[in-house]
Amino acid sequence: MASANDKVVLALIGAGGRGTVVILDMQKCLPGVEVKYVCEVDKERGGRAISELEKQQNVKPIWVEDMRRTFEDKDVDAVVVCTPEHWHALATIWACQAGKDVFVEKNINMTINEGRKMIEAGKKYNRLIQCGWQNRSAPYNMEARDYIRSGKLGKIALIKTYGMVGGHKAWILKEDEPVPQGLNWDMWLGPAPLVPYNVSRHKSYNEWWVYSCGLNLADCSHAIDLTRMVMGDPGHPKSVFCTGGRVLFDDAREIPDNQTITYDFGEFPMTVETSIYGDYLVKASTKIRYTRELFPNWPFNGDRIEIYGTEGVMYLGRTGGGWQVFGTDSEIIAQGYGYQPDVEHQQDFIRSIRTRKTPNADIETCHKSATLVHLANLSYRVGEKQLFFDAATERVTNSEEANEISKGSYRQGFELPEIV
Amino acid sequence: MKRRRFLEKTLAGTAGITLGASGLLITSCKGANDRIVLALIGAGGRGLPCIINCCKVNTGVEIKAVCDVNDQRSARGVSEIEKQLGYKPQTTRDMKEVFDDRDIDAVWVSTPDHWHALATIWACQANKDVYVEKTPDNCIWEGRKMIEAAKRYKQIVQAGFQNRSGAYTASAREFIQSGQLGQVVHIRIFNLLGGSKWMSKPDAEVPQGLDWDAWLGPAPAVPYNPGRQTGWGAYWDYNVGTLNDASHQLDLARMVMGDPGHPKSMYGWGGNHIWDSERETPEFQSFTFDYEKFTMTCESGNATNYMSKTPTDIRMDPNRFPEWKTNADRIEIYGTLGMMYLGRHGGGWQVFGPKEQLVAQGGGIHPDKEHQINFIECIRNRKQPNASIEQAHLSASLVHLANIAYRTGNKQLLFDGQIEKFIDNDEANKLLKVSYRDNYKVPEKI
Numbered sequence A: 001m002a003s004a005n006d007k008v009v010l011a012l013i014g015a016g017g018r019g020t021v022v023i024l025d026m027q028k029c030l031p032g033v034e035v036k037y038v039c040e041v042d043k044e045r046g047g048r049a050i051s052e053l054e055k056q057q058n059v060k061p062i063w064v065e066d067m068r069r070t071f072e073d074k075d076v077d078a079v080v081v082c083t084p085e086h087w088h089a090l091a092t093i094w095a096c097q098a099g100k101d102v103f104v105e106k107n108i109n110m111t112i113n114e115g116r117k118m119i120e121a122g123k124k125y126n127r128l129i130q131c132g133w134q135n136r137s138a139p140y141n142m143e144a145r146d147y148i149r150s151g152k153l154g155k156i157a158l159i160k161t162y163g164m165v166g167g168h169k170a171w172i173l174k175e176d177e178p179v180p181q182g183l184n185w186d187m188w189l190g191p192a193p194l195v196p197y198n199v200s201r202h203k204s205y206n207e208w209w210v211y212s213c214g215l216n217l218a219d220c221s222h223a224i225d226l227t228r229m230v231m232g233d234p235g236h237p238k239s240v241f242c243t244g245g246r247v248l249f250d251d252a253r254e255i256p257d258n259q260t261i262t263y264d265f266g267e268f269p270m271t272v273e274t275s276i277y278g279d280y281l282v283k284a285s286t287k288i289r290y291t292r293e294l295f296p297n298w299p300f301n302g303d304r305i306e307i308y309g310t311e312g313v314m315y316l317g318r319t320g321g322g323w324q325v326f327g328t329d330s331e332i333i334a335q336g337y338g339y340q341p342d343v344e345h346q347q348d349f350i351r352s353i354r355t356r357k358t359p360n361a362d363i364e365t366c367h368k369s370a371t372l373v374h375l376a377n378l379s380y381r382v383g384e385k386q387l388f389f390d391a392a393t394e395r396v397t398n399s400e401e402a403n404e405i406s407k408g409s410y411r412q413g414f415e416l417p418e419i420v
Numbered sequence B: 001m002k003r004r005r006f007l008e009k010t011l012a013g014t015a016g017i018t019l020g021a022s023g024l025l026i027t028s029c030k031g032a033n034d035r036i037v038l039a040l041i042g043a044g045g046r047g048l049p050c051i052i053n054c055c056k057v058n059t060g061v062e063i064k065a066v067c068d069v070n071d072q073r074s075a076r077g078v079s080e081i082e083k084q085l086g087y088k089p090q091t092t093r094d095m096k097e098v099f100d101d102r103d104i105d106a107v108w109v110s111t112p113d114h115w116h117a118l119a120t121i122w123a124c125q126a127n128k129d130v131y132v133e134k135t136p137d138n139c140i141w142e143g144r145k146m147i148e149a150a151k152r153y154k155q156i157v158q159a160g161f162q163n164r165s166g167a168y169t170a171s172a173r174e175f176i177q178s179g180q181l182g183q184v185v186h187i188r189i190f191n192l193l194g195g196s197k198w199m200s201k202p203d204a205e206v207p208q209g210l211d212w213d214a215w216l217g218p219a220p221a222v223p224y225n226p227g228r229q230t231g232w233g234a235y236w237d238y239n240v241g242t243l244n245d246a247s248h249q250l251d252l253a254r255m256v257m258g259d260p261g262h263p264k265s266m267y268g269w270g271g272n273h274i275w276d277s278e279r280e281t282p283e284f285q286s287f288t289f290d291y292e293k294f295t296m297t298c299e300s301g302n303a304t305n306y307m308s309k310t311p312t313d314i315r316m317d318p319n320r321f322p323e324w325k326t327n328a329d330r331i332e333i334y335g336t337l338g339m340m341y342l343g344r345h346g347g348g349w350q351v352f353g354p355k356e357q358l359v360a361q362g363g364g365i366h367p368d369k370e371h372q373i374n375f376i377e378c379i380r381n382r383k384q385p386n387a388s389i390e391q392a393h394l395s396a397s398l399v400h401l402a403n404i405a406y407r408t409g410n411k412q413l414l415f416d417g418q419i420e421k422f423i424d425n426d427e428a429n430k431l432l433k434v435s436y437r438d439n440y441k442v443p444e445k446i
Helices: A017-029 A047-057 A067-072 A085-097 A112-124 A139-149 A185-189 A215-230 A286-290 A342-355 A363-381 A400-407 B008-012 B047-057 B071-085 B095-100 B113-125 B140-152 B167-177 B212-216 B226-230 B243-256 B368-381 B389-407 B426-432
Strands: A008-013 A033-039 A062-064 A078-081 A101-104 A129-131 A156-164 A239-245 A258-264 A269-275 A304-309 A313-317 A322-326 A332-336 A387-390 B036-041 B061-067 B090-092 B106-109 B129-132 B157-159 B184-192 B265-271 B284-290 B295-301 B330-335 B339-343 B348-353 B357-362 B412-416
Touching (some): A008 A017, A017 A078, A017 A342, A062 A067, A067 A085, A078 A085, A101 A342, A112 A363, A139 A313, A139 A332, A156 A215, A156 B284, A215 A258, A215 A269, A215 A304, A215 A363, A239 A363, A239 B265, A258 A363, A258 B184, A258 B265, A258 B295, A269 B184, A269 B284, A269 B295, A363 A400, B036 B047, B036 B368, B047 B061, B047 B106, B061 B095, B090 B095, B095 B106, B113 B129, B113 B140, B140 B157, B140 B389, B167 B348, B167 B357, B184 B243, B243 B295, B243 B339, B243 B389, B389 B412, B389 B426
Parallel strands (some): A008 A033, A008 A078, A033 A062, A078 A101, A101 A129, A156 A269, B036 B061, B036 B106, B106 B129, B129 B157
Antiparallel strands (some): A156 A304, A239 A387, A258 A269, A304 A313, A313 A322, A322 A332, B265 B284, B265 B412, B284 B295, B330 B339, B339 B348, B348 B357
């Protein structure tokens, strides 16, 4: 077993904005971390990651186009998967098969089945898979979970999770074009169907079901996962109902700009309300995120969680917003300041690699959070229909259409293996 | 001018009830200043103060009779009316006597909910106008019959959704209709009340002075049970559960949104998991209406004792607003440009925009008085009241839809608003109409 100070060698797969930030922070989150590869299908990308990493670690990472090269290198202990979402499951499974641990960004996969296969791969190859839902490593969220677990909030009657943030923009579906120089479009598409290059796909992949879980739930998946965490990670819901649509820019996009979701957890309902219209609801400010002295003004906080117990209501912020419990006359009964926990999450991953402890955002736990995202989208996509879910088989029991969508489709050479 | 007659014969025929001479001059007409004669049907904690207040805030309005199946209540009603208005009304246990009395212009129906529709329809058939408390009906089917009765007999039927008479609710509606909130996408309604474990009680002897059979009326015949009488909110036979109170917000939300028709689809969840009560109606509910252009959610229950309704002093003060965060019965309306917090019963409204800016607000006063004035005005001028039974029926239908979704297993329901039936769902369709006891049937043909 590796010791606490053993060198950990990483490879970044997908050097976009988020991937670059994650890898730069992860390299320096603990001593002894080295990034050997930066993998990108686009030659225009990855330059900043490489130059900054070289400064940070005094070793210049190697740029590669094909992620499989990083899997082949025995030096690499773990990969950090920050591609668009349609690549997440396959990259994770390939990495496990090659004996690598994995940090995979949210949304961690595209279908419920992919999640199951990721779990199987992690188990079979004895690999750790940390999901990019960093709230699981925040001390304030653990406090909130402990508070609920202690019974101080009473019996839980209702959970309301919000992902209502503005910034929605008009969108025009551009014409197909020749593939830009330096981009391996075929590899960008990977498991997704082969289509001519289109910048509206490439740069707005969050607006397409084939590449993402949608702009709404990509972001809101953080709050959904955090909700599950503080509730002690309940199992799958019995049913889901999702309604929604497009409001502000009713253009060609498949993805709705607002979704209202209810999950039936048996003893309590959990609602998720997401939208990307309006600029009056905002995420916690930088000051709130990075200091331990402020709480959001909750009614204006767009990604909060409200947990109504019989003894009080907990307001919980996901972007370092902290938590507060209010009682009669809005009296503050208890509270805990928060802090954006990216670094803690990265440290947890590196420590897990070294000690083989289960990471905070383990795939088995997070698979159930991702399932909530998928169930909501399925409910919406089959015509805003309530779907009943059999937890044992992880199948929808009242819509073959939903199960069909849920299969996903994989291009030759990029199939999701039946047996990992 | 319509000369009125006091039907001594009918009234004298009532066993065990003494109808004292009213002492009122029984001549009235329906001109703008003419006297309006009311009767109270159901002299409980809500009905009695309302009808008394109605007499105080209007001129020329009198209460001729108090009808209650519980003699204690009618006696209390009489003494309260005497104390506050200076005269003694007559009493009866039988509302039919009220309908037979041609002096009476209008009735105030504040019985438990299972009586609302039948009392309203009988009143219309007897050419009485009606003020009927919320929830105005106990099922969707009978709501439609109430509309038919009001139309056929040309009677005014005002539902007790008093928020429809608020100046501040009208200004909230105008604000939304002006487009200043942008396109409304999402409406969130709360009715988060307190509560505790509710346990059923054993059957008992009918208390003296209570006509239990008449109390049951259209509901199935069951032995007297004190839990049913005083805790009728727990039983489907008598009401809609905690949504009885939420119906105010559901109605107010519909009003400010310009009174949309039935939603095409809805989902409802409910359960008795909080206190494990022995009640039929759920302790907690969460439901969503798909109005196509916008979505409306509502959470209602008896789980949160720390939440509070807008306090009385704020309800009566147009310059103060509730602390929204723990306000139990607020409405939040999300538009593309801003969000509105709207309180019922005088809570007022506030609109917030980017950068936490207060964009606009309208202070509120509890609109019971205005609603009572509107009712009397409509009796006199025969205009449609603010809370017409048509709109009240559409609002009440939301309550019924939510309950039916719960009662059929926490399911989504698809509703054909044109014919007011569920699509391909026999189980749900069976709950569109309650069953009525003989002699208490809401008629198919009004």
